[in-house]
Amino acid sequence: MKAVIAEGSGPPEVLVLRDIPTPVPAGRQVLVRVRACGVCRRDVLTRQAAQRRGAASPLVLGHEIAGEVAALGPDARRFAVGDRVCSTQRERVCGCCTMCRTDRETLCADLRFLGFEAAGGYAEYALVNDDNLARVPASVDFPAAAIVACTVGTSYNAVCDTGRARPGETVLIVGMGGLGSHAVQIAHAMGTRVIAATRSPGKEGALRQAGADVVVVTADGRFAEGVRQATAGRGVDMAVDTVGGATFHEVRRSMAPGGRIVVVGEVTGTPVELDIAAIYRRGLEIRSAVSTSRRQLEMALRMVESGAVRPLVERIMPLEQAAEAHRLVEANAVTGRVVLVP
Ligand SMILES: [Zn+2]
Ligand SMILES: [Zn+2]
Structure with missing residues (x-):
């Protein structure tokens, strides 16, 4: 598959398009065919310090993923091939610690963040555990769905749950x-x-x-x-x-x-x-308010579906222009989100 790899840390030019093997889902993993992936300020910070301990290698950025279920690991539940889904920003959480059991899985000590500890969505496919995906309503398009977890979901957490x-x-x-x-x-x-x-x-x-x-x-x-x-x-x-x-x-x-x-x-x-x-x-x-739990993501998606909230996608760019997308975000040249489309 095609994927944008962060080859070392530094300027946007370290992001290069490469052919890497398409991942195979194991356990509860779901293989998501990426239809849109948001570009976040956090991606820029990760790119600038990609050599930090714990980073996946090769490092594929992107935690704001929306797409279709392409294949299921042997233990994956809740979804079928073809379902429209978006990610919570995480590839997995442990599911059993006190934080995970009290709707605060964003503070799970064993979480793997997409686009850092786990390969992210600047690619044609990405792996996400079944419990870190939410179903995308039919009326919500993929670029909008991609940014719900990070921008709408975290705002929902801040305003409704934490605030x-x-x-x-x-x-x-x-x-x-x-x-x-x-x-x-x-x-x-x-x-x-x-x-x-x-x-x-x-x-x-x-x-x-x-x-x-x-x-x-x-x-x-x-x-x-x-x-x-x-x-x-x-x-x-x-x-x-x-x-x-x-x-x-x-x-x-x-x-x-x-x-x-x-x-x-x-x-x-x-x-x-x-x-x-x-x-x-x-x-x-x-x-x-730290990030978005899966329940908060599901609530945020409902608010988008009802029309109460409109995700602000400003630019949609092809995956191979990831470096240019980073330049725009870094220069504060955009108000809404930039979304990459493979
Ligand atoms: Zn983000
Ligand atoms: Zn946990």
């Missing part, structure tokens, strides 16, 4: 990359009043269309004052912060008493100095 958004609450979404723009849609669908904070004035129209009731645009990233104004000085009940250290204190200042801060990733590498009294006295909570 426990309730109708009537006011929710702040910070950072309008892949996660933030989908989190706005989900928070709107959950019946909350949505405030979106962004540095880009050009995004305001799209954010309002996605369901933001208020858009706070600040060139310097000091959005807390705008959030307080929009909430009559009270602050928000819950915030989803997709940026991290650089925005943490503005988020903290935006919270109502008892508010819940949900951290989803850290993209700036900015350490935060924290006065615990500023958290404790106001009864704030800080929680983390």
